[in-house]
Amino acid sequence: MVDVMSFISTLEKECSDFKRNLNDIGVEEQIDIIKMACSHVYPEDHIIEEFSQAKKDNRSLVIKFGMDPMDTDIMIDHMVPIVLLSKLQRMGHKIVFLIGDFTALIGDPSDMSIKQRKLNKKKIEANVKGLKKDLYGFIDFAKTDIFYNSSWLNEIKLPDIIEIMLKLEVSQTLKREDFRKKLMDDEGITYAELIYSFIMGIDSLHIKPDLELGREDQLDNLKLCRRMMEAKEMKPEVIMTTYALPQGDLFSIDEDPIEIFNRIAKLDDKNVLQWYKLLTEITPKTVLELENAINNNYINMQTIKEILAKVIATKLFGQEKSSLAYIEYIKGIVKNAPTKEIRMIHGSKMSIGEFLAASTDLTLPQAEDIVRTGGARALSCDGDCLTYVLNSDEDISSIFFDKFYIIVGDELVLRIRK
Numbered sequence: 001m002v003d004v005m006s007f008i009s010t011l012e013k014e015c016s017d018f019k020r021n022l023n024d025i026g027v028e029e030q031i032d033i034i035k036m037a038c039s040h041v042y043p044e045d046h047i048i049e050e051f052s053q054a055k056k057d058n059r060s061l062v063i064k065f066g067m068d069p070m071d072t073d074i075m076i077d078h079m080v081p082i083v084l085l086s087k088l089q090r091m092g093h094k095i096v097f098l099i100g101d102f103t104a105l106i107g108d109p110s111d112m113s114i115k116q117r118k119l120n121k122k123k124i125e126a127n128v129k130g131l132k133k134d135l136y137g138f139i140d141f142a143k144t145d146i147f148y149n150s151s152w153l154n155e156i157k158l159p160d161i162i163e164i165m166l167k168l169e170v171s172q173t174l175k176r177e178d179f180r181k182k183l184m185d186d187e188g189i190t191y192a193e194l195i196y197s198f199i200m201g202i203d204s205l206h207i208k209p210d211l212e213l214g215r216e217d218q219l220d221n222l223k224l225c226r227r228m229m230e231a232k233e234m235k236p237e238v239i240m241t242t243y244a245l246p247q248g249d250l251f252s253i254d255e256d257p258i259e260i261f262n263r264i265a266k267l268d269d270k271n272v273l274q275w276y277k278l279l280t281e282i283t284p285k286t287v288l289e290l291e292n293a294i295n296n297n298y299i300n301m302q303t304i305k306e307i308l309a310k311v312i313a314t315k316l317f318g319q320e321k322s323s324l325a326y327i328e329y330i331k332g333i334v335k336n337a338p339t340k341e342i343r344m345i346h347g348s349k350m351s352i353g354e355f356l357a358a359s360t361d362l363t364l365p366q367a368e369d370i371v372r373t374g375g376a377r378a379l380s381c382d383g384d385c386l387t388y389v390l391n392s393d394e395d396i397s398s399i400f401f402d403k404f405y406i407i408v409g410d411e412l413v414l415r416i417r418k
Contacts, residue, residue, distance in 0.1 A: 040240065062209045339415050353368040
């Protein structure tokens, strides 16, 4: 049986530790952390070799990550590789953060989350400024090499491009799912879109990274980068792509903190564990423990979602704003859920589980199970204090507020006066 209060406390603390030193842990654990976030690692045996040799030589691997400054409104799914990038940096590796100011003029054909607006240089510069501001809390830019790919792409000579193109087959590019779909739908493909991944490959030829990280929809782009390095007889980069979050669950990282709590509370239960893996500092060991707790109903799912929301909101907005948003979120439940008024008889003796069962349509076992798994919370009527109710055998009078609400999940509220 899980000690719910202890597990909740440990889970929130671990998942919020975005400054944890990952350089001192073993290579095997580092690889497990990477695999937890990645849909593809290719070639997988090479990444183990790279990390092991780097650890042995006490040197940093060069990891390339590029973002096109297409917009200032960053969606939460775009933060998945950023969170992993932060972990790789804390493993002691060198991040090369590539700002695609040149490629932003084209637009990545694989990125379906944007409508491929073609930007001018002035707009790109404004977007870059906003991009750095949003990512400052995740990436240590003092330890990061930042490049703009226009610095070399503006200078590249046509004969150099032709030399590489002669060694590559365009048929492989046309087999990409995004291009095949366009052709099937009789949509046009511009030459600029066709060579987008080729230009990314030129970036890799210039940077010479050991590894490159991208989102799942960039797999085809990264494969071409690797082929181009092979064509130029360079050691090809290892490529890693992160899992995608379900499209229906997405929101902007600039969303109001209270709305973030509301959005995460509505996540499909089956997706919650994946959010923990991709956007928090949860360890592979704790993932197994959390999965076991979920599968065996040891912890209320609504509580698990609230911890996730706290971790994400705290990282994006700070502890104070996150805590205030959480209280307001709970107040919103109180305001919108059906509320039943209960007057306690002075001196009455009744356990919290018995009290819930007597005051609702819940059976005693159901009430005790909700309390045991952390699904009940007590909120003072002035809204200043919130606490989990975790012991169904405790006397109801142990809740020290004179007037308080008991919130059961997100659907039932009892307003109690002693």
